[in-house]
Amino acid sequence: MDDAREHAPHGPHNWGRWGPDDQLGALNLITPGAVMRGLAAAREGRVLSLAQPIEGATASGRPARVPHMAGRPLPQHYMAVDGGDQAAGAPSLPGGRRVADDALVLSPHGTTTHMDALCHMWAGERMYNGHPAGRVGSRGASRLGVEHAAARGVLTRGVLFDAARHRGAARLGPDDRVGAADLEAMPGARLLAPGDAAVVRTGWPLAWEEDPGLYRGAQPGLDGSAVRWLAARDAAVVVCDNTGVQALGADGGPVDAPEDDAHLVLLWRHGVPLVEMARLEGLGSELAGAGRADFLLVVAPLPVGGGTGSPVNPLAVL
Template sequence: MSAAWNPRASEEGETPPRPELSNWGRWGEDDEAGAANLLSPEVLLAALTLPRSGEVVQLSQVIGDPKAPRNGAPPQHFMLHDAGDYLAGAKAPSGFQTAVDHLSWATHGSVTHLDALGHVWYDDQMFNGYDHRAARSNGLRRLGIDKAPPFIGRGVLIDIAKTKGVTRLDPGYEVTAADIEEALQSAGEALQAGDCVLIRTGWITAWESDDVRYHGDRPGIGLDAAEYLARHDVALVGADNSGVEVIPWAPGTVCPVHQFLIRDCGIYLLEFLDLEELSRRDATAFLFIASPLRIRGGTGSPIAPVAVL
């Protein structure tokens, strides 16, 4: 989710009720890891048996690539030390020369990233009942991305676009629980506790052909699908769009899926994925590996997840 968004909610209809489901207190009153607790040693060891070919598929976008979708300003990349310094007379002790750079980006707008559990909240309370005043000007005192462990477990690709026989879903298409069940049945898979679920809408392909359209209405999951995934005890939900959830939002709501999955359930959201190669390989279940940067109090982290087939 990015502050650069300018999405809209539908103007007609009634506001849907928020699902009556919460993981508050489930892993203790002081817990800050949320659904990542489901990634037990047993889940990890079972996932290690999944690879067959040993092939690794990158699931992140290349930071700074102009072909990579984004919301807001692109990442800024500056060289602090390069060949020009030596050409201008900088010394090279014992012939040693080096290049050093600096990167700057909006975590939630321009890179493949994982949302921290302190990223969103409502009614002045964050996940597990933490007071929203834990979000301070120098970072999150609670639920920062540094509290998220590495995600090593079973990844499941839910390829909605392929199941529907399209390159990408239509703008504003809401992926439902029925859609997820249809895709799982087509792939011969069933969800398990601790799964890292990746939903392919194909929307990444809209960026290169029409970046203006990309930032308009977009396909994604709604509360119906979010509740389905939460009740199946998934640890993480990722997607190949900019915010996982469908735009426009349901009437009278703002980021309802973020609010429900992150704040109520402690389930992590992974955004701006590239799932095209995974889809081309007809992948279904695989070893999923992703580790966020341990940024103290960070609201999210750039991340480079991989699937091992």
């Protein structure tokens, strides 16, 4: 780590801000004061899940009904123990009890609501905070794995930026970009404080219901000015309902230059975890009806040792 500063990105970044060994990144901004501010944003006690259901398992024969990226392996869910197994002669438990048990295999990136760990993407030979990129291998990441975010968890104020509603649309179009000027013009801009979670709704999951082919093509998202705006305001987490936070081209790849790439600006430069593929339709409607933009957000990643990400079920408490 002695030469980490030599590898630090040009321009604003958080490398070294919380010490040379830091593996939490912007989650350090969720101080006790930020937690209490989040708790105060829960006014009614009603809870909404912001997660997509995990469905579309190839093993079950069920059609893929949930948005996912092309080329990514679908989740596979099957029963490790079921009633049919037991009816075929497997012994029952004492007292005649029967059980069923699940087996689930999934790759969270691109197939379900998930959090990107800080080891998910980087540039050159160094990850966030100067940790060597060689620490990520086939057996997992020995630096910046998602287990660090899991140990800390996310309990803070969520601030909604409903970009689709701001433009008077149910969803944005595939070529739409959300810039800093758009964020500045939304009610959440007056609320967002260090340690808050910025939650951006594009409405893109609705495109899947219209045409899965449309969903898998180019898609809307944040541009470079927007991700720099969020980083400068010390957002602790960024949540979005598209597959990559940033805008993507028809080939599924980023359309922005590296200096504008959301993953490089937020994950690599500033250590801001990303929650992708959230479902925000209900949240958008509820907050618009109440004339507010804030709520309590709770996100608990799974403690996958060395994981580059984790499926999550974000909870909004209104």
